[in-house]
Amino acid sequence: MAESSLRDKKKEATRKALAEAAFGLAVERGVDGFVVEDIVTEAGYSRRTFANYFSCKEEAIANSLGLDEYLQPGDQFEFSPQDHTPLSTIEIFIRRSFTINKLKRLNQLISLSREHPALRLYVTGALKEMQDFAGRGISKEYGSDYPPEYYHILIGAVFGAILPVLDESFDVNLPEDEEQIEKSNEFNQYMDTVFAHLRKGFN
Amino acid sequence: MAESSLRDKKKEATRKALAEAAFGLAVERGVDGFVVEDIVTEAGYSRRTFANYFSCKEEAIANSLGLDEYLQPGDQFEFSPQDHTPLSTIEIFIRRSFTINKLKRLNQLISLSREHPALRLYVTGALKEMQDFAGRGISKEYGSDYPPEYYHILIGAVFGAILPVLDESFDVNLPEDEEQIEKSNEFNQYMDTVFAHLRKGFN
DNA sequence: GAGAAATATTGCCCTTTGTGCAATTTCGTG
DNA sequence: CACGAAATTGCACAAAGGGCAATATTTCTC
Incomplete structure (x- = not known):
């Protein structure tokens, strides 16, 4: 957070993109209405990358705050x-x-x-x-x-x-x-x- | 909790046994050092039954309070x-x-x-x-x-x-x-x- | 600016988890 | 004791979590 190199900006952007996609899906289909796979296809990342940022759906959704x-x-x-x-x-x-x-x-x-x-x-x-x-x-x-x-x-x-x-x-x-x-x-x-x-x- | 028929007592006993086993293993091996399977073999229940009481290891451990x-x-x-x-x-x-x-x-x-x-x-x-x-x-x-x-x-x-x-x-x-x-x-x-x-x- | 070092992203793979369903066992009541 | 209710279990399968190595991108150094 203190750092803000280009690399860190992108990292934050990734995190935010994933969290935002997760939140959107949650509102749209309900928390049980989608899987991590859906989040990453929407955000344009891989399932493995998602796991690098969040430990589960819920964490991503909450982090969208x-x-x-x-x-x-x-x-x-x-x-x-x-x-x-x-x-x-x-x-x-x-x-x-x-x-x-x-x-x-x-x-x-x-x-x-x-x-x-x-x-x-x-x-x-x-x-x-x-x-x-x-x-x-x-x-x-x-x-x-x-x-x-x-x-x-x-x-x-x-x-x-x-x-x-x-x-x-x-x-x-x-x-x-x-x-x-x-x-x-x-x-x-x-x-x-x-x-x-x-x-x-x-x- | 208000109820306490024999049936409910057993249910509470099961819950406590599972939670206690989970806590014991956590202290002994660390939270990452065991799996749900280990908990149920120790407590004498099935993996499926564990899922009826707790949604994950962490919940069981915390509930041992x-x-x-x-x-x-x-x-x-x-x-x-x-x-x-x-x-x-x-x-x-x-x-x-x-x-x-x-x-x-x-x-x-x-x-x-x-x-x-x-x-x-x-x-x-x-x-x-x-x-x-x-x-x-x-x-x-x-x-x-x-x-x-x-x-x-x-x-x-x-x-x-x-x-x-x-x-x-x-x-x-x-x-x-x-x-x-x-x-x-x-x-x-x-x-x-x-x-x-x-x-x-x-x- | 080019190459090297560092770090982010991804694919692969395999273990563990979560859960619906149906069968079975155990318990409570009349 | 027998019947209904509820707990436990087995099975099966989709999904999650994460180590490892390969690849891509950014940052650093000269």
Whole structure:
């Protein structure tokens, strides 16, 4: 990810092409309605190459979320000093990362997971990578301002509180061309309550 | 689980035997060091029967945690009125559920997951079932005292904050025969800070 | 820019897996 | 005890996973 030689670009392109083909087929025919062979013929690669990138269909489908696009170190974690608390930093990171297109796809992955529970594991796995990235970023940003486990707990609590949306589809009713999520959709309203609770504490 | 006819007991016994054999082989030879065939010969069942219970090796290994033993509805969620807040109820539930033996096994599953990342997904999946159970239990217990999403967020935050221990092994340095976890081990000390933060809120 | 080194893609092959179906065994109930 | 329900198993076959070696493409070095 840090590297971006021509070779690495092509590799990412391959990965994305395979993931995208897998996702498309999943929407079109259902997760059980196609085999790896179908994915690679659609994407123009060999079955053996697919195995070099993903361990199974589900992993490819989940990876089509492409959260890693937003995971460039040093990109998401620069904020003005007045915002400078770990929680608000994470909040901004999350609200920026979940663009409308991501949310729409997440929605589709959720409904696919209903028919095919195994997929769900891989979707949460993909989100877990985002969580790990956020964890590294924030503990690097704030260093020893807090004890090391504080970051783990904070990040864990934030993502843990967010994940339950996976249990239900939510509306993303916004114009197509919009790039960042807005106050008006369900997901963001849910974020409002989540972060309010996290600030206030639970009882 | 609510049922427990002789038939259901045997079914659970079969499941446990398979899971236990799978776990044993994983510790002994590593996750990649054996095949489903080995599991069933050890447990005395057929390959086909294994498939009736688990979808793959990893699922069986992770299920050897056997958290479901402690997931009897109406058992864990009865407390005296003075403790009667959702968070403290969950705290007691969690501290009760993670007995020493569970923690030891969890520790082993964590290190196995390091060599074989796919296993990790299934371990968190198993914990997720516990989370779901806790969610159902607590929202039933407190009904409409809180808005419905509050329970989701609370439970998610709690389990999310706990899961990061999966990233590192922890010491469970207690006598063998001890049944419940004690104040003296790392896991429980981690719990102390987790719940303190959740009560206080983050910033 | 040409050749060498590094890496990605592929084909081949074989073991393992997943699963529908039907037969068989085991269990629960009247 | 006998009948129905449900668990276990065998069989067969499509599909997946992955080691290995060959090939193609990119990057590096001079």
